Amino acid sequence: MFAxxxxxxxxxxxxxxxxxxxxxxxRNRLIVKMAATNANIKNAxxxxxxxxxxxxxxxxxxxxxxxxxxxxxxxxxKGDVTCLAIMPTEMEVxxxxxxxxxxxxxxxxxxxxxxxxxxxxxxVEWYKKDGDYVTKGLKFGKVYGRAHSIVLAERVVxxxxxxMSGIATLxxxxxDAARPACILETRKTAPALRLVDKWxxxxxxxxxxRMGLFDMVMIKDNHISVAGGVSNALxxxxxxxxxxxxxxxxxxxxxxxxxIHEVLHYASQNKTLLSRIMLDNMVVPQPDGDxxxxxxxxxxxxxNGKFETEASGNVTLETVHKIGQTGVTYISSGALTHSVxxxxxxxxxxxxxxxxxxxxxxxx
Numbered sequence: 001m002f003a004x005x006x007x008x009x010x011x012x013x014x015x016x017x018x019x020x021x022x023x024x025x026x027r028n029r030l031i032v033k034m035a036a037t038n039a040n041i042k043n044a045x046x047x048x049x050x051x052x053x054x055x056x057x058x059x060x061x062x063x064x065x066x067x068x069x070x071x072x073x074x075x076x077x078k079g080d081v082t083c084l085a086i087m088p089t090e091m092e093v094x095x096x097x098x099x100x101x102x103x104x105x106x107x108x109x110x111x112x113x114x115x116x117x118x119x120x121x122x123x124v125e126w127y128k129k130d131g132d133y134v135t136k137g138l139k140f141g142k143v144y145g146r147a148h149s150i151v152l153a154e155r156v157v158x159x160x161x162x163x164m165s166g167i168a169t170l171x172x173x174x175x176d177a178a179r180p181a182c183i184l185e186t187r188k189t190a191p192a193l194r195l196v197d198k199w200x201x202x203x204x205x206x207x208x209x210r211m212g213l214f215d216m217v218m219i220k221d222n223h224i225s226v227a228g229g230v231s232n233a234l235x236x237x238x239x240x241x242x243x244x245x246x247x248x249x250x251x252x253x254x255x256x257x258x259x260i261h262e263v264l265h266y267a268s269q270n271k272t273l274l275s276r277i278m279l280d281n282m283v284v285p286q287p288d289g290d291x292x293x294x295x296x297x298x299x300x301x302x303x304n305g306k307f308e309t310e311a312s313g314n315v316t317l318e319t320v321h322k323i324g325q326t327g328v329t330y331i332s333s334g335a336l337t338h339s340v341x342x343x344x345x346x347x348x349x350x351x352x353x354x355x356x357x358x359x360x361x362x363x364x
Contacts, residue, residue, distance in 0.1 A: 052130045053202040058211055061195045067110075067117050069192075070156045083148045095150050096351045097141040099134040100344035100363045103169035106130050106203040107161035108141070110196065114157050119149035130203045131168065137364045139351060147349070154347045163190075164200035165343035171204025171336055174320050181324035181331045184209040184310070188334035197337045209332055210249075217241070217273075219252040221280075230254070230262040238272050251276040251310065260302055267306070276329075277303055281313035283323055291319050297326040 055063065099105070108130045115122045122145035134140050143150055175183040183206040189197040198208050210216035219233045227233035230252065237250055250273045254260045260277065267274055282296040291314060300309050310330040311323050323331055344363065348354035358364020 053199070055195055055199040056202065056208050056211060058195050059214075063110075063195060064113070064117070066192065066196070067114055067156075070159070071114070071117065071153075074156055075152065080148070080152050083151050087148045087151070089146070089148060091147045092145055093147040093150065093349050094142055094144045095154075095347050095349045096139045097143075098346040098348055098351060098354055098358070098364065099138045099140060100136055100346060100358060102135050103133070103165055103343040104172045104204055105132055105134045105140060105161070105165050105343070105345075106168035106200045107157075107164035110160050110164070110199075111157045114160070115143060115149075115153050118153040119146060121145055122149055122153075131205075137355065137358065143347070150347070150349075158345055158347060160196065162342035162345050163193075163340065164196060164203070165345065166340040167197060167200035167337055168204030169343055170317070170340060171201050171206040173317055174315075174331075174333060174336065175205040177317065177321040178324040178331050181311070181328050182207050183320070183336070184330050184332040185336040186332050186334040186338075187212065188338040190337070201336055206336065207330075216248055217250040219250070221253055221255065224253070224259075230259050231266045234263070234266050234272060234274060235270070238270065241273055247273075249276065250274045251278055253278040253280050253312075254299075255280050255282075257299065257302070260299055264303070264306065274307060276308040276310055278310045278312055278332075279328065283311065283314040283319065285314055291322060293322055293326050296323065296328065300327040 105128055108126055108128075112124060115124055122143055124141065124143045126141040128134055128138075128140040132140075171183065171185075185198060185201045185206060186209055187194070194211070198211065201208060210218060217237050219237060224230055224233050227236055234250075234252065240246075241248070241250075252263055252274060254263060254277055260279075263274070263277060266272065279296055279299045282293075282299055284292040284295065286292055296311055303309055308329040309327075310332055311326070311328045312332045315323060315331055315333040316335065320331060320333070346354060346358075355364050
């Protein structure tokens with residue numbers, strides 16, 4: 001059920017997006033409550049705008065289960081003992097989301113799910129949507145309802161939002177710099193948070209690489225070594241996919257021009273499902289801090305559009321622009337998710353005092 005003010009109607013496209021989220025919730029229905037009346041918040045975002053990018057598809061991932069686990073991890077077997085001791089059960093308050101860094105906000109749709117899981121009566125209003133830019137000191141949303149419920153949900157909401165916003169912020173910067181190439185993350189995600197991490201990449205303007213081991217063939221160096229070479233590895237994959245009637249993308253990692261030539265020769269002589277060639281560590285760091293992309297550029301020219309290409313290795317915010325100018329289709333970066341700096345966000349009941357303290361500490 002969706003509770004919204006009469007001035008904010010759910011469109012068919014919104015319903016589709018929300019259904020996309022609910023696919024990842026197990027048995028319980030996803031409840032998203034909105035109260036965005038013009039009388040209260042002039043610049044509130046309508047329900048249509050909350051989910052800009054739905055989460056990526058995963059056949060077994062239970063997003064609602066992850067939320068429940070995170071809440072249980074925090075509350076344990078006794079609940080929030082501090083709140084139970086201090087806050088009257090029915091006391092209602094307003095708490096505001098406060099940005100303490102400049103960056104891209106992400107995790108708003110997920111925050112909605114967490115608040116709903118804790119207390120479906122909580123009302124949430126946003127002045128920004130996932131993927132929007134926020135500045136330090138900006139109030140970009142609020143939640144209203146039982147104080148105990150808000151504080152119980154606070155840390156879990158912020159832990160997800162800060163990590164997702166950090167990923168989205170770095171992704172946005174790298175995606176802008178990489179053009180015309182597209183930026184991808186890798187499987188170097190926080191365990192059990194892969195869908196969340198990859199969702200943040202989408203919100204930041206990147207594209208998703210494979211979700212896991214199940215949805216794409218990725219022939220890497222160890223596979224090639226065990227198979228006894230590039231051609232043997234490709235042949236084994238083609239036979240396996242044909243035998244099991246599987247249709248999916250196939251990528252192979254290459255580290256030398258000899259391996260690229262072998263891939264191209266195999267493809268010219270055999271029917272293959274190969275779709276992409278990874279060019280691994282063909283970006284060479286220089287003593288002066290610059291990079292040499294001549295090997296990468298030559299490899300792209302050698303492949304000559306026969307397959308998609310992906311650059312991997314030595315990809316940073318400083319190097320990604322130069323790499324993107326070589327003609328590669330994609331650039332993958334593990335740093336998007338394994339070395340992310342969280343975007344500092346607070347949820348404060350007394351916003352004025354929080355801003356005063358923030359200015360004193362230069363965090364608002």
